[in-house]
Amino acid sequence: MLSKNMEEALNKQINRELYSSYLYLAMSSYFKSMNMDGFAKWMRIQANEEKTHAMKIYDYVIARGGKVSLLPIEAPKAKWASAGKVFEEVYAHEQKVTGMINALVDLAAKEKDHASFEMLQWFVKEQVEEEEHASGILAQIRIVGDIPGHLFWLDHQLGKRE
Numbered sequence: 001m002l003s004k005n006m007e008e009a010l011n012k013q014i015n016r017e018l019y020s021s022y023l024y025l026a027m028s029s030y031f032k033s034m035n036m037d038g039f040a041k042w043m044r045i046q047a048n049e050e051k052t053h054a055m056k057i058y059d060y061v062i063a064r065g066g067k068v069s070l071l072p073i074e075a076p077k078a079k080w081a082s083a084g085k086v087f088e089e090v091y092a093h094e095q096k097v098t099g100m101i102n103a104l105v106d107l108a109a110k111e112k113d114h115a116s117f118e119m120l121q122w123f124v125k126e127q128v129e130e131e132e133h134a135s136g137i138l139a140q141i142r143i144v145g146d147i148p149g150h151l152f153w154l155d156h157q158l159g160k161r162e
């Protein structure tokens, strides 16, 4: 059985993962509107991935006899100044999510909730990848700068994501 504290914290995290999905979907539609189909595809896949993160916690809350409470999802913004600005925000957002996951791990440890601690280890590892991908793409955007031909090449590369 989950403690009330842990149940509430996990429900908040379900909400933040769904917000991440919303944010990346908004970024996908922004890229689509800029005719950057590769970036748009990458973001759409990322949005779907965030939904699976939310559902992982959702299933876990239920498996532990907890109650899922779906909270309102904040609306993300819809416009960015450039691809670089988008990925600056992705990287900052993922660092924030890492902080949230770490806080959940701390809570699980404090409450001696071994099952939640174990479940959250998947997210600890996932956040290493999430930050690595976001910072890696940001670095590539900074290398190619605003040169349209180079940005087109990067768009093509990102469009290869399955």
Ligand code: FEO
Residues within 6 Å of the ligand: 017, 020, 050, 053, 094, 097, 130
């Ligand atoms: Fe669910 Fe991108 O962290």
